[in-house]
Amino acid sequence: xxxxxxxLLAAILFCIGVYGVLVRRNGVLVLMSIELILNAVNINxxxxxxxxxxxxxxxxxxxxxxxxxxVGVGLAMVLLxxxxxxxxxxxxxxxxxx
Amino acid sequence: xxxxxxxxxxxxxxxxxxxxxxxxxxxxxxPARAHWIAISLVAVAFVLALGxxxxxxxxxxxxxxxxxxxxxxxxxxxxxxxxxxxxxxxGEEAIAPVATAHTSEAGHGExxxxxxxxGESMSQPVVRCxxxxxxxxxxxxxxxxxxxxxxxxxxxxxxxxxxxxxYSSEYVKGDRRYTHFYAFLQLFTASxxxxxxxxxxxxxxxxxxxVGLCSFALIGHWWEEKPNSDAALKAFITxxxxxxGLLVGTIILFFSAGGTWNVIDINTRAxxxxxxxxxxxxxxxxxxAAVMSKSGQFVLHTWLPDAMAGPTPVSALIHAAxxxxxxxxxxxxxxxxxxxxxxxxxxxxxxxxxVGAVTGLxxxxxxxxxxxxxxxxxxxTVSQLGFMVTAxxxxxxxxxxxxxxxxxxxxxCLFLGAGSxxxxxxxxxxxxxDMGGLRKKMPTTFWTYVIATGALAGIFPLAGFWxxxxxLAGTGGANDGVGTYYFALIMLLLAAFCTAAYMxxxxxxxxxxGEFKGDxxxxxxxxxxxxRIAVPLVILATLGAVAGFANLPKKMLxxxxxxxxxxxFEHLVEPVGAFFPGHGVGFTHAEFNNLxxxxxxxxxxxxxxxxxxxYWKGALRPLHGLAERNGMARLGKRILExxxxxxxxxxxxxxxxxxxxxxxxxxxxxxxxxxxxxNGVGKTAVASAxxxxxxxxxxxxxxxxNGxxxxxxxxxxxxxxxxxxxxxQYAVLFFAAAAVMAGVLVLAVK
Numbered sequence: 001x002x003x004x005x006x007x008l009l010a011a012i013l014f015c016i017g018v019y020g021v022l023v024r025r026n027g028v029l030v031l032m033s034i035e036l037i038l039n040a041v042n043i044n045x046x047x048x049x050x051x052x053x054x055x056x057x058x059x060x061x062x063x064x065x066x067x068x069x070x071v072g073v074g075l076a077m078v079l080l081x082x083x084x085x086x087x088x089x090x091x092x093x094x095x096x097x098x
Numbered sequence: 099x100x101x102x103x104x105x106x107x108x109x110x111x112x113x114x115x116x117x118x119x120x121x122x123x124x125x126x127x128x129p130a131r132a133h134w135i136a137i138s139l140v141a142v143a144f145v146l147a148l149g150x151x152x153x154x155x156x157x158x159x160x161x162x163x164x165x166x167x168x169x170x171x172x173x174x175x176x177x178x179x180x181x182x183x184x185x186x187x188x189g190e191e192a193i194a195p196v197a198t199a200h201t202s203e204a205g206h207g208e209x210x211x212x213x214x215x216x217g218e219s220m221s222q223p224v225v226r227c228x229x230x231x232x233x234x235x236x237x238x239x240x241x242x243x244x245x246x247x248x249x250x251x252x253x254x255x256x257x258x259x260x261x262x263x264x265y266s267s268e269y270v271k272g273d274r275r276y277t278h279f280y281a282f283l284q285l286f287t288a289s290x291x292x293x294x295x296x297x298x299x300x301x302x303x304x305x306x307x308x309v310g311l312c313s314f315a316l317i318g319h320w321w322e323e324k325p326n327s328d329a330a331l332k333a334f335i336t337x338x339x340x341x342x343g344l345l346v347g348t349i350i351l352f353f354s355a356g357g358t359w360n361v362i363d364i365n366t367r368a369x370x371x372x373x374x375x376x377x378x379x380x381x382x383x384x385x386x387a388a389v390m391s392k393s394g395q396f397v398l399h400t401w402l403p404d405a406m407a408g409p410t411p412v413s414a415l416i417h418a419a420x421x422x423x424x425x426x427x428x429x430x431x432x433x434x435x436x437x438x439x440x441x442x443x444x445x446x447x448x449x450x451x452x453v454g455a456v457t458g459l460x461x462x463x464x465x466x467x468x469x470x471x472x473x474x475x476x477x478x479t480v481s482q483l484g485f486m487v488t489a490x491x492x493x494x495x496x497x498x499x500x501x502x503x504x505x506x507x508x509x510x511c512l513f514l515g516a517g518s519x520x521x522x523x524x525x526x527x528x529x530x531x532d533m534g535g536l537r538k539k540m541p542t543t544f545w546t547y548v549i550a551t552g553a554l555a556g557i558f559p560l561a562g563f564w565x566x567x568x569x570l571a572g573t574g575g576a577n578d579g580v581g582t583y584y585f586a587l588i589m590l591l592l593a594a595f596c597t598a599a600y601m602x603x604x605x606x607x608x609x610x611x612g613e614f615k616g617d618x619x620x621x622x623x624x625x626x627x628x629x630r631i632a633v634p635l636v637i638l639a640t641l642g643a644v645a646g647f648a649n650l651p652k653k654m655l656x657x658x659x660x661x662x663x664x665x666x667f668e669h670l671v672e673p674v675g676a677f678f679p680g681h682g683v684g685f686t687h688a689e690f691n692n693l694x695x696x697x698x699x700x701x702x703x704x705x706x707x708x709x710x711x712x713y714w715k716g717a718l719r720p721l722h723g724l725a726e727r728n729g730m731a732r733l734g735k736r737i738l739e740x741x742x743x744x745x746x747x748x749x750x751x752x753x754x755x756x757x758x759x760x761x762x763x764x765x766x767x768x769x770x771x772x773x774x775x776x777n778g779v780g781k782t783a784v785a786s787a788x789x790x791x792x793x794x795x796x797x798x799x800x801x802x803x804n805g806x807x808x809x810x811x812x813x814x815x816x817x818x819x820x821x822x823x824x825x826x827q828y829a830v831l832f833f834a835a836a837a838v839m840a841g842v843l844v845l846a847v848k
Binding site: 018021022023090091093094095 | 822823830
């Protein structure tokens with residue numbers, strides 16, 4: 001079935017995204033990896049949308065819009081982080097240590 | 099009738115005075131003018147009392163005699179009295195005598211007709227009341243009972259109180275607690291009037307305790323000096339001893355009379371055989387204890403001479419004329435209880451007569467060895483109260499009340515006279531060392547004092563002669579009386595002799611005995627006091643001289659007295675009816691006995707004469723200094739000077755026994771037995787507590803608590819390692835968890 005390929009692609013993309021989020025130290029790259037995860041979800045939504053009705057694709061459009069906002073906030077945080085610390089290495093951000 | 103139904107106004111006035119003086123006295127009138135409020139209120143009360151007396155006289159004087167016993171309850175509010183209510187419902191039946199041991203033997207019914215034939219008119223007491231409170235079925239009233247007896251006391255109390263108020267405005271002038279003094283005089287007057295008007299025994303107790311409180315406060319008026327506050331305490335505590343008897347007696351009467359406090363109910367039921375003889379006997383013995391303390395009877399009289407520590411006007415008002423006769427008044431009020439309880443009629447000895455006669459004689463002996471003029475008068479009061487109690491004990495009811503009436507005047511006069519002397523002569527009451535030769539310097543005091551002394555000694559025709567003679571006749575020792583009390587007659591004759599003698603001795607020391615010996619502290623020679631002291635003295639001396647004519651005998655030395663004068667007092671004061679012992683139960687009036695009257699007069703004159711010869715003329719040489727030469731006389735004098743060792747008995751023997759051996763024994767018992775138990779319990783408790791502490795508390799309870807805490811600490815410590823603060827570690831956990839959840843979901847869906 002055609003849908004299997006789409007789902008496999010999405011799963012691979014998701015795994016790459018998760019890998020990037022977990023191992024990258026650069027904040028910008030972590031954000032980019034999150035984009036990959038989101039897009040993997042989008043592919044799933046569109047793929048399922050072709051099987052049933054149009055709402056899956058509409059939902060994918062909403063996710064793209066929300067992701068744009070999310071990236072805006074994320075980049076602003078990274079920018080402020082760089083201004084205060086002169087570094088965007090997220091390994092150094094351990095103030096939440098319990 | 100208005101006066102008879104509104105007597106509550108009379109005690110209300112001084113009550114108002116008390117409140118106003120205490121709260122506003124100083125501010126309203128200044129520190130030294132409280133007496134204006136007090137005197138004017140008591141004066142109004144006196145006028146009201148006179149109005150009440152007038153109303154009572156017209157109420158009791160009927161043109162045609164009222165002979166039905168039922169009519170005696172005509173003016174008793176049925177709300178207040180169960181008997182009056184049942185009389186209204188059933189008529190004669192309700193008060194018909196019930197045959198019992200103590201009524202049947204005298205043949206009550208038979209003689210009742212006799213009384214009616216004699217044309218004796220029933221007295222009609224006026225009783226009004228309001229509900230005080232009620233508890234279940236018991237109703238507690240507060241009200242007024244107006245009959246001859248209470249009218250008599252209303253007049254005596256308000257009159258003496260008024261004169262004492264006037265007298266005090268001079269005598270206590272400039273005192274540091276002047277306002278306070280007047281406030282308490284007002285409260286005393288109000289309480290005494292409240293007591294006198296009491297409609298039920300409960301109300302009597304309240305009044306009784308209130309006058310005791312005022313007595314305490316006024317004896318201790320100058321409490322800064324230790325003897326004064328000691329005397330006040332002694333008076334209060336000695337009275338408490340008797341008050342126990344009063345409470346017990348009253349409660350016995352309440353239950354045995356069928357649950358009523360009302361005086362008329364109790365009297366009617368006691369008189370008609372509706373209360374058992376045993377109950378009456380026990381109740382009257384208990385009440386006699388109250389009389390012994392309040393009216394200064396042997397052996398509880400010791401507080402009364404000490405009470406002279408109070409200001410002299412207080413002694414005159416409270417400890418001579420009014421409060422100390424409360425006991426006499428109470429016995430007279432509940433007379434059927436005593437008459438039947440002690441079987442006074444036809445007997446020749448009973449407790450009341452013995453107590454009275456012993457007090458009468460032994461009290462008068464004590465007056466011989468006193469140097470303090472007020473102490474002489476105090477023992478004289480003790481002795482005279484003994485006369486009154488004896489009179490009640492031998493069945494001479496009217497004689498007791500008549501003596502109360504005349505005694506109030508001449509004894510108040512003597513006390514105020516003593517105050518006048520001390521006021522002029524340097525504030526000392528020591529007549530032997532600090533007075534003397536005052537006859538010419540203080541003529542008013544001298545003459546009033548002599549007249550009152552004559553009245554007290556029973557010299558014809560002064561008041562004391564008539565009342566004392568009535569008591570002597572009433573003993574029935576010399577003629578027809580209620581019983582035949584020979585011992586009372588002999589003891590009272592001896593007491594009368596002593597009374598005349600010690601009073602003459604006082605006059606010698608104060609008014610004769612060479613020159614004035616005292617020190618006036620730079621006020622010059624002693625001189626007569628102003629009118630506010632002299633006028634009350636003159637009024638009281640006059641009354642002391644003429645009050646005896648209120649109850650002239652019918653026939654004396656063969657001369658018939660006019661009908662309108664003879665036995666006026668008896669007619670007005672003595673109750674007649676189902677609520678008072680009548681002729682049927684052996685209650686009679688002793689006739690005037692010429693021989694006895696002359697005999698008692700001679701005894702009194704002998705007393706005066708011997709002392710006169712001894713002091714004035716220096717005669718009777720063998721008697722001078724007898725106490726120094728003769729062992730027996732010395733012993734007697736020492737016993738008298740130590741007041742029969744009663745104070746020693748109370749303070750050293752009784753209190754000492756309680757303080758030393760008894761207290762030590764109690765202490766030992768307390769330490770070893772009671773504390774042993776307590777300590778044993780304590781030690782057991784400590785030991786078991788240790789076990790509980792070690793095993794249960796430390797092991798189980800704390801184990802659980804500590805275990806929980808340790809568990810929390812350790813899990814917390816372990817978990818805190820996950821809180822590294824590193825985002826990616828969190829993300830790893832997050833995704834791992836999500837993966838696990840996804841795995842579980844997949845497996846579960848399968």
